[in-house]
Amino acid sequence: MAEPLKIKLSVADRVYPLTINPSQEEGLRLASKKIEEMIKKFEKSYAVRDKQDVLAMCALQFAAQVEQKQIDTTSVTQETEEKLKTLNRLLQEQLS
Secondary structure, three states, rough: OOOEEEEEEEOOOOEEEEEEOHHHHHHHHHHHHHHHHHHHHHHHHHHOHHHHHHHHHHHHHHHHHHHHHHHHHHHHHHHHHHHHHHHHHHHHHHHH
16 A cells, blocks of 8 residues: 655645545646636636635535536436347347
């Protein structure tokens, strides 16, 4: 197991020291960068005075993306399952 890595990430003008597995570093840094970009976008687009409001909007945006991917994946899985059942039924009919 790799040695824990100590890093500092900046989110919403605050620095957060973290001790992480080195394999997590890239993902955390990318996530921090995405959050910062989203904060700037929200601050530019909306008259937001409180950083907490902006962070709540970011959290909602990210959570919605995760949920939508789950919905999309479930939909694709169901469609694939139906197609496989149809194909299986056709094969069974041909083999009978």
